[in-house]
Amino acid sequence: MSGSSVPAGGRSEVRPGRSLGAAALIGVALMAAVDEIVFHQLLGWHHFYDRSTPAIGLLTDGLLHTAELLGLVIGFVWWADLRRGRALSAAHAWAGLFLGLGGFQLFDGLIDHKVLRVHQVRYDIPDLLPYDLAWNGAGLMLLAIGAVLAVRARRSVGRER
Template sequence: MAACAVIGVAVMAAVDVIVFHQILHWHHFYDRSTTGAGLLSDGLLHTAELLMLVAGFFLYADLRRRGTLSPPHARAGLFLGLGAFQLFDGIVDHKLLRLHQVRYGVDVTPYDWAWNVAALLLLLIGVVLAVRAARGTAAGPAA
């Protein structure tokens, strides 16, 4: 589950950087300085996301190689990672640290709600999948 949670965090970070930072130009990872600092912060976030993606896939491949990969747990971990990044970004980066907002020049409230509700839905899916995976493991192989 942990290996795919790392992949989930990396994938959601990639979606954030690609869609909101690069395509839509809504914000940079750090918007409290110059545009150059914002672009540098985006590059550092993108670097961290790529490193996490590579590390997560190495862990995943090792689990497969050893025959210990549990696909139900992997799916749960992926969704937990997706939701965890999204919620961390929405609460910590946007509100507590105020590194950036989802979007500027508009009432940010609906964007905040959409961002954090999406995070909670991803986490909920991950929890449901994790519970199902745990029940499947506890039941053991079918006779």
């Protein structure tokens, strides 16, 4: 064992920021997977490709979709590395997970659906507004849960110190 190579600090080497970041990546990718599996494949609400999708929307969508996939792998391996080094703060990780879930949901609802117009929540209905509100409301709620958890995680760390 080479204790000298470990940075000074000993046991209190927990990394709250990294714990939050790794879990947030997993959260983003999980929500993207739920979106793909539930709304694209099971319910068939979303369209795989909306013919009105502009080229920039298509390109951004391709990049984001690939980034989500890579994010899932990076998030998990990062999380595993933190665990291995006993640097994982569970409270921050939970906060990050919800921030990631909500962040993706809201990003998808506002940027993908409205700004880039990749596709819409649903097509066979007269009024899209309730669906958009529910979609983005759910995103906001997840973000709020994540924010509350993050504040509590920070307080608990403060108390320990």
